[in-house]
Ligand SMILES: NC(=O)C1=CN([C@@H]2O[C@H](COP(=O)(O)OP(=O)(O)OC[C@H]3O[C@@H](n4cnc5c(N)ncnc54)[C@H](O)[C@@H]3O)[C@@H](O)[C@H]2O)C=CC1
Ligand SMILES: N[C@@H](CC=O)C(=O)O
């Protein structure tokens with residue numbers, strides 16, 4: 001049978017990885033897919049650089065739209081990034097009856113509903129395994145491997161740049177700016193690194209996983225997003241003393257009243273496997289009612305790890321090419337007419353526990369005035385750590401770990417504690433998850 005013909009738009013880091021993996025593993029891929037997969041045309045802004053990568057193995061075309069218009073091409077790979085041109089290209093490819101593979105999480109988190117509806121109507125597939133946690137087959141696991149379960153929650157380290165920054169700050173005592181530069185040099189960071197450090201990239205990926213896990217549309221605009229820019233080395237150290245690590249987690253959890261969708265620095269017990277995921281590695285924990293806890297770990301970024309996922313999607317599409325849309329794996333796991341309208345919860349209704357650090361006057365009665373406020377708001381304390389003050393010092397740090405509560409209650413208590421004359425600086429609060 002004739003090989004399936006593929007065109008690639010955006011031959012950058014990931015695109016070059018796709019070219020190399022497809023070339024290197026050609027024969028094995030053909031045996032798995034039942035048909036050869038041939039990259040016949042590529043496009044990138046700089047044509048000479050494109051030629052330097054593919055040589056005479058694929059045609060370099062000057063206009064991306066020539067790939068979409070080519071009737072011989074069955075699958076278009078979109079790897080240009082961003083949400084403007086990428087959206088146009090993906091929708092045009094779908095309209096032209098092409099299957100699409102993309103690694104673009106920003107595009108799908110924001111415009112996924114429109115794109116998946118267009119693909120379903122046209123009877124084509126959109127593969128996006130590479131968009132979440134790069135090479136880790138988490139979309140496959142959620143959409144296929146775990147379909148027997150009611151998913152309860154997902155918590156993941158899904159941004160390599162920020163995990164690398166936190167690891168390096170903790171292990172080597174380096175400052176934030178130095179480590180960010182290193183992450184950029186190593187190619188982990190997004191073109192605009194604020195997407196990484198402000199938690200936006202993680203929220204894009206979390207939004208996609210949440211939709212698949214709970215059968216709701218993608219709703220990036222409702223995600224609560226905090227990055228790591230406000231995190232201080234002091235809190236990383238105190239957390240360690242209490243047996244916790246601080247990780248930037250994406251958490252989505254089913255509650256009776258709705259779905260939590262949040263990205264923020266989080267204290268995680270140091271004994272959990274996910275607390276020990278270091279550097280640019282990614283890890284996702286999924287809790288299903290039947291399977292219990294499962295953990296997926298691996299490289300969430302980089303040319304070939306990400307290409308591994310892109311090529312897996314090409315194989316899937318090749319295998320499903322002739323199946324009609326109603327009998328394919330649905331884009332968001334649930335059938336498009338079976339998506340639920342379960343609300344995404346406002347932050348005040350999120351349930352979590354807290355680490356608090358208060359700079360307080362070192363005098364009698366301070367601790368009791370604080371615990372009284374916590375008790376008034378029905379907040380119960382899990383542990384307290386008071387740093388011994390040095391002789392002559394008139395202030396000290398008070399660290400409190402709480403049990404689970406509603407975020408809204410904690411906000412009200414924080415406002416009251418902050419107003420105490422004995423509380424001397426802004427109170428630091430970081431959410432804590434036991435993940436068990
Ligand atoms: N680099 C990584 O580790 C990962 C990247 N992704 C996603 O994969 C996508 C691609 O990322 P990278 O390969 O890292 O980016 P990149 O910047 O290395 O590559 C993008 C390529 O698209 C080309 N391009 C941009 N605008 C174009 C236009 N108007 N016409 C033609 N070509 C154009 C650029 O010249 C460049 O070669 C993005 O959506 C990114 O978020 C996803 C997972 C991991
Ligand atoms: N910038 C991202 C790259 C992959 O998605 C990250 O750091 O994880």
Ligand code: NA
Pocket residue numbers: 129130131132133134135136137138139309
């Ligand atoms: Na993946």
